Amino acid sequence: MFTGIVQDIGTVVAIEEREQLNTHVVAMSPAMREGLALGASVAHNGCCLTVTAIEGEHVSFDLMRETLRLTNLGALKPGGRVNLERAARFGDEIGGHAMSGHVMGMATLTEIDEAPNNRRLWFELPSQLERFVFDKGYIGVDGISLTIGAVEGARFCVNLIPETLARTTLGDRMPGDRVNIEIDPQTQAIVQTVERVLAARQ
Structure with a gap:
């Protein structure tokens, strides 16, 4: 779950394009990476994505064909910026409203x-x-x-x-x-x- 309160803006530094799958590598700030682990959920422009690799400040996420089709993430190029939000935890303040990270x-x-x-x-x-x-x-x-x-x-x-x-x-x-x-x-x-x-x- 997410709250719709953007925590940071990340920059796409690389995109690996494969058949019906893109891997986006995003530069994330130390605060956004704190405690981040493989398999964690991070919303990119409101779309819930899963962490697939962490190399220093560069964090990778896989985007399947449905994500590329339904969201504006498919149009991103290296240098593009995205709104980031880590998944909410129990006890966090809900400053916005409950969001699923599923772009319609x-x-x-x-x-x-x-x-x-x-x-x-x-x-x-x-x-x-x-x-x-x-x-x-x-x-x-x-x-x-x-x-x-x-x-x-x-x-x-x-x-x-x-x-x-x-x-x-x-x-x-x-x-x-x-x-x-x-x-x-x-x-x-x-x-x-x-x-x-x-x-x-x-």
């Missing part, structure tokens, strides 16, 4: 509204995710727990304070960029349960 799809950044000391980003969702997004609900965007500011059809916006812009890769995003989306699991469960009940009644 990608949204496209369509508009940036600048204002003094904050920024509003508008995203276009794939049609299959629209029904899970509500005003003031939670959503995971590139691994960041955010509150939805408004919903307009397939579009939604989030409002970012300077701290979020400085501590995550959202400060670098430009229109046309694609971000990983994880819907709030509780919202997903409620919506799908209601849909099944209504379908059964019909």
Whole structure:
């Protein structure tokens, strides 16, 4: 489980491409590596990945074909930056909301509204995710727990304070960029349960 509070930004230093499998080597800070072991879970832009090798500051992760297809990690090149979060432990403060690290799809950044000391980003969702997004609900965007500011059809916006812009890769995003989306699991469960009940009644 993850909380959507980004702990650091890692840099991809190498990518080994094999048939339907990529290995990403990421430079991680000493704080992020403390106690890290093979098999541990680390979220990259909200996608849960497993540690497969540790060599000094370089940590390796395997990305299978479904991960490459469903997330923006497949488009990364060496030098690219990713939001990192270690798996939550019992007793940790939950500063965001409970997240599984299972990306459901990608949204496209369509508009940036600048204002003094904050920024509003508008995203276009794939049609299959629209029904899970509500005003003031939670959503995971590139691994960041955010509150939805408004919903307009397939579009939604989030409002970012300077701290979020400085501590995550959202400060670098430009229109046309694609971000990983994880819907709030509780919202997903409620919506799908209601849909099944209504379908059964019909």
